Each structure stands twice: as structure tokens, then as C-alpha cells.
Amino acid sequence: MSYIQRVLQPSEQVRHISSIHWIVYWPGAGVALLAGVAFWLSRSEFMPNLWRYAGYALALVAAVLLIQQWLHSWVTEIAVTNRRVIYKKGLIQRETNEMNMDKVESVQIDQSILGRMLDYGNVTILGTGEGFETLRTIGKPIELRNSITGNDA
Structure with a gap:
């Protein structure tokens, strides 16, 4: 059972699940x-x-890079529910960040040209009086933003 499923409150429903984009494997593949x-x-x-x-x-360095990115992707969970945004990373030393939907002021997306072509980017959620950690190299950042802001278009 994932962390997201364990922390859902009664009548809370997952709207969107996001993940790290596959582009993070490029350095190891190179x-x-x-x-x-x-x-x-x-x-x-x-x-x-x-x-x-x-x-x-070089093969040893490539294996280390690929395993490191795979572990990072595997232990990172990002979800938007009807009540909050949930971000969890880490396996042994877990770090979580949550923001209630009524506290979200805006969502910023930063995409490079390659990010636009391959549909990935960095997402920063700004809330009242606090900021959310920037989510880096997220696949389909526009869909994530739309699920947070409620724009399904």
C-alpha cells in the first residue's frame, strides 16, 4: 500500500497522481x-x-546513476486529492509535505524548450503564508497544475 493510500482521510478522493519524468535517466544512459x-x-x-x-x-558510474534515479523515482509520491496536495519522498528517512487546497494561491510551472517538447517541468505551489517545495522534473506538469487549480481543460 502506498503512502498516499495510507494517509487518505474519510471521503477524500485522489484526483491526480503525478511522477518524476523519465528524462532523469538520461545522464546514466549517456x-x-x-x-x-x-x-x-x-x-x-x-x-x-x-x-x-x-x-x-564508466559502466560502474552509469549503474550508480541509474540506480540512484530509479530509487528516487520509486520513493517519490505526488498526489492531488479533493482536499490537499501530498508530496512524499524518501524510504528510510521520509520527508512529506502537504498543503490544503484552500491554502493554495497559485501554481507556477517552469519548463525549458526540451521540457515543453517532452512534457516535463518544475512545479512550485504557492500558498497563503507559505510555499511548497518545488517539485522537480515532473511529468505532465500542466495536468498537475490543472488538477490543483480545478481547471480540467
């Missing part, structure tokens, strides 16, 4: 591609041992 090139170059006669060890090192 390093993995470089590892593949290094392994390919190790078959040449020009310093094969150097390229092989570089390939091992």
Missing part, C-alpha cells in the same frame, strides 16, 4: 553509452587496457 564506446575501443590495438578499464569505470 554514461552507459560512453562505457559501450570505451569497450568497443578496447578491441583496437591502441591502448586496449586503458579503454577496457575506462569502460569498467
Whole structure:
């Protein structure tokens, strides 16, 4: 059972569930591609041992990056209910942030050109007297904003 399902109050309904965008895997995938090139170059006669060890090192870095981003995506939950916005991250050291819907003043979206093309961006929820942590690299940020503001268009 997810954290969101455990903290729902009676008659509270989930409107929207959001997640981290898959673009966060690109750095790890890029390093993995470089590892593949290094392994390919190790078959040449020009310093094969150097390229092989570089390939091992790059493969290790790629694995660390990919596992780190997978864990981050796995332990992050974002939901909008009819009463509040809920954001949870962390597995052992859990950090949660919630804001009642009647306290939400505005929702800001920051998207780069690539973010517009691939439909991801950063979402900041501003409330009365307080701000919400910026949600980074969120998939479909416009849908998240619309579910918070009540605009289903």
C-alpha cells in the first residue's frame, strides 16, 4: 500500500497522481553509452587496457546513476486529492509535505524548450503564508497544475 493510500482521510478522493519524468535517466544512459564506446575501443590495438578499464569505470558510474534515479523515482509520491496536495519522498528517512487546497494561491510551472517538447517541468505551489517545495522534473506538469487549480481543460 502506498503512502498516499495510507494517509487518505474519510471521503477524500485522489484526483491526480503525478511522477518524476523519465528524462532523469538520461545522464546514466549517456554514461552507459560512453562505457559501450570505451569497450568497443578496447578491441583496437591502441591502448586496449586503458579503454577496457575506462569502460569498467564508466559502466560502474552509469549503474550508480541509474540506480540512484530509479530509487528516487520509486520513493517519490505526488498526489492531488479533493482536499490537499501530498508530496512524499524518501524510504528510510521520509520527508512529506502537504498543503490544503484552500491554502493554495497559485501554481507556477517552469519548463525549458526540451521540457515543453517532452512534457516535463518544475512545479512550485504557492500558498497563503507559505510555499511548497518545488517539485522537480515532473511529468505532465500542466495536468498537475490543472488538477490543483480545478481547471480540467
